[in-house]
Amino acid sequence: xxxxxxxxxxxxxxxxxxxxxxxxxxxxxxxxxxxxxxxxxxxxxxxxxxxxxxxxxxxxxxxxxxxxxxxxxxxxxxxxxxxxxxxx
Numbered sequence: 001x002x003x004x005x006x007x008x009x010x011x012x013x014x015x016x017x018x019x020x021x022x023x024x025x026x027x028x029x030x031x032x033x034x035x036x037x038x039x040x041x042x043x044x045x046x047x048x049x050x051x052x053x054x055x056x057x058x059x060x061x062x063x064x065x066x067x068x069x070x071x072x073x074x075x076x077x078x079x080x081x082x083x084x085x086x087x088x
Contacts, residue, residue: 029045
């Protein structure tokens with residue numbers, strides 16, 4: 001029980017820190033002048049949009065493939081239950 005609570009706190013702190021980093025990367029760095037040392041802590045600005053967009057495409061693709069596989073397997077099981085017609 002204690003280990004689960006500790007894991008939850010670690011996940012919460014990590015996700016809050018990542019959210020703060022991403023927010024600073026996306027909203028603050030465009031207003032910082034080029035050449036400032038703070039910009040060394042962040043990748044290029046266009047990656048702040050590209051990385052989440054790529055992640056969304058991957059999640060959507062995996063979801064659709066899983067749904068498609070489920071539908072195909074469901075239809076195949078229905079077809080297997082149908083009585084076979086004998087050739088005349």
